[in-house]
Amino acid sequence: MKYISTRGDAPALSFEDVVLTGLANDGGLYLPETLPKFSAEEIASWRGLDYRELAFKIISPFVDGEIPDADLKKLIESAYSKFRHDAIAPLVQTGHNEFILELFQGPTLAFKDFALQFLGHLFDYVLKKRNQKVVVMGATSGDTGSAAIEGCRDCENIDIFILHPNKRVSDVQRRQMTTVLTDNVHNIALEGNFDDCQNMVKASFADQSFLPDGRQLVAVNSINWARIMAQIVYYFYAGLALGSPARPVSFSVPTGNFGDIFAGYLAKQMGLPIDQLIIATNSNDILHRCISNNDHSKQPLVHSISPSMDIMVSSNFERMLFDLYDRDGAAIKQLMEDFKSGEMSLAEGPLSKARELFSSYRLDDKETVDVIREVFENTEYLLDPHTAIGVQAARKQRKSKDVPMVCLATAHPAKFPEAVRQAGQAADPALPLHMRDLFDREERYTVLENDLAKVHAHMAANINA
Numbered sequence: 001m002k003y004i005s006t007r008g009d010a011p012a013l014s015f016e017d018v019v020l021t022g023l024a025n026d027g028g029l030y031l032p033e034t035l036p037k038f039s040a041e042e043i044a045s046w047r048g049l050d051y052r053e054l055a056f057k058i059i060s061p062f063v064d065g066e067i068p069d070a071d072l073k074k075l076i077e078s079a080y081s082k083f084r085h086d087a088i089a090p091l092v093q094t095g096h097n098e099f100i101l102e103l104f105q106g107p108t109l110a111f112k113d114f115a116l117q118f119l120g121h122l123f124d125y126v127l128k129k130r131n132q133k134v135v136v137m138g139a140t141s142g143d144t145g146s147a148a149i150e151g152c153r154d155c156e157n158i159d160i161f162i163l164h165p166n167k168r169v170s171d172v173q174r175r176q177m178t179t180v181l182t183d184n185v186h187n188i189a190l191e192g193n194f195d196d197c198q199n200m201v202k203a204s205f206a207d208q209s210f211l212p213d214g215r216q217l218v219a220v221n222s223i224n225w226a227r228i229m230a231q232i233v234y235y236f237y238a239g240l241a242l243g244s245p246a247r248p249v250s251f252s253v254p255t256g257n258f259g260d261i262f263a264g265y266l267a268k269q270m271g272l273p274i275d276q277l278i279i280a281t282n283s284n285d286i287l288h289r290c291i292s293n294n295d296h297s298k299q300p301l302v303h304s305i306s307p308s309m310d311i312m313v314s315s316n317f318e319r320m321l322f323d324l325y326d327r328d329g330a331a332i333k334q335l336m337e338d339f340k341s342g343e344m345s346l347a348e349g350p351l352s353k354a355r356e357l358f359s360s361y362r363l364d365d366k367e368t369v370d371v372i373r374e375v376f377e378n379t380e381y382l383l384d385p386h387t388a389i390g391v392q393a394a395r396k397q398r399k400s401k402d403v404p405m406v407c408l409a410t411a412h413p414a415k416f417p418e419a420v421r422q423a424g425q426a427a428d429p430a431l432p433l434h435m436r437d438l439f440d441r442e443e444r445y446t447v448l449e450n451d452l453a454k455v456h457a458h459m460a461a462n463i464n465a
């Protein structure tokens with residue numbers, strides 16, 4: 001299996017090389033040259049597999065023998081060993097043919113653990129094999145950071161630098177990152193927003209000359225192909241549990257960087273009968289505007305009560321565009337050039353394909369709080385603000401009540417006590433046992449200006465020998 005860039009002008013990479021990279025050197029994002037496709041019979045034969053067994057079936061064609069099967073199985077086994085629920089991704093029924101897929105049962109209480117627990121073990125395995133040290137650099141609007149730190153903290157061949165927007169993540173999210181005091185973990189609170197953090201990471205991949213000799217940057221954001229790959233699994237898992245492949249299933253996905261819903265799109269391309277894929281956004285609604293009005297213009301980023309989705313430049317939309325434009329790298333390069341100056345419009349063909357594939361809906365903070373309140377009053381199920389956006393988008397965009405609708409619960413409500421309070425809950429939702437002392441732990445992080453040279457100087461000075 002070879003991996004190619006969306007901009008068509010970078011060398012093709014093998015699986016291990018693509019795992020140890022970030023952006024392609026033409027500025028594009030890597031994805032597989034061809035997707036594995038599974039027949040309905042093959043998918044049906046997976047009924048009854050547990051999450052790890054299913055993960056192996058879906059991930060192994062992408063690895064394509066570069067890691068021996070027995071080792072890959074062990075990596076998958078370790079990746080899901082710290083989840084707090086036996087099912088790993090439990091489905092909870094909330095109404096007739098309505099389900100919540102709880103993706104927050106991992107160690108940092110967000111869906112990011114599905115890929116980043118796996119990625120941490122994968123990095124460790126590949127780096128030990130190659131006897132190589134790397135610098136991991138990531139941007140977070142709150143959840144990727146802690147999941148990446150948790151995944152990488154025990155990797156002796158890694159220094160990890162995570163940039164979060166200063167004062168723009170919840171206290172729980174910040175403390176989950178900044179209370180990890182191991183030597184190889186470096187937290188930077190950037191004076192800016194998530195897009196500034198993400199820009200800085202992308203600029204750093206383009207010019208890595210600030211690193212000590214022999215080191216390279218590795219990505220933990222969903223620009224890293226392995227992130228997307230690992231997220232495909234739970235779509236199949238939920239689909240199989242609800243009767244696929246005999247029965248189609250729909251998904252509503254709280255969306256920011258477009259990684260999660262892109263994994264859903266890939267699951268569909270690989271053979272899972274998905275009826276609807278709903279893009280659910282907060283007020284930072286560029287993707288909803290794009291699908292509904294062909295308006296893909298940058299607007300000022302709004303600080304919302306669903307901070308992890310406070311993203312304007314959705315990295316993975318580029319991967320989607322690549323398919324919508326029949327994998328024409330030159331066309332993608334041009335679109336991305338246009339977007340740099342503030343906006344781009346999709347041509348008629350790609351736009352109508354996008355509209356066939358996706359529905360979209362947008363909620364502001366007040367609507368989000370109302371949904372959390374109403375769902376709790378009716379069902380006693382407490383939604384986090386991101387999940388609430390997905391739940392309401394599903395209600396508004398659903399085409400058929402006969403098709404099971406799965407709303408992805410991307411985070412645990414205990415990460416966002418402020419939103420939950422606004423929804424009328426008197427007591428903050430309890431953190432799981434392993435985090436009960438989170439607010440007593442010592443924190444360590446460095447506040448830096450939004451200045452690339454300063455961030456690079458800080459990194460260079462703190463990378464362990």
Ligand SMILES: Cc1ncc(COP(=O)(O)O)c(C=O)c1O
Binds near residue numbers: 143
């Ligand atoms: C809790 C939560 N929900 C939804 C999202 C959006 O996911 P994606 O960026 O893959 O679209 C994020 C961040 O990525 C998140 O942390």
Ligand SMILES: N[C@@H](CCOP(=O)(O)O)C(=O)O
Binds near residue numbers: 315
């Ligand atoms: N919502 C994310 C933002 C980064 O997205 P990623 O999926 O590309 O890592 C976060 O919580 O950090």
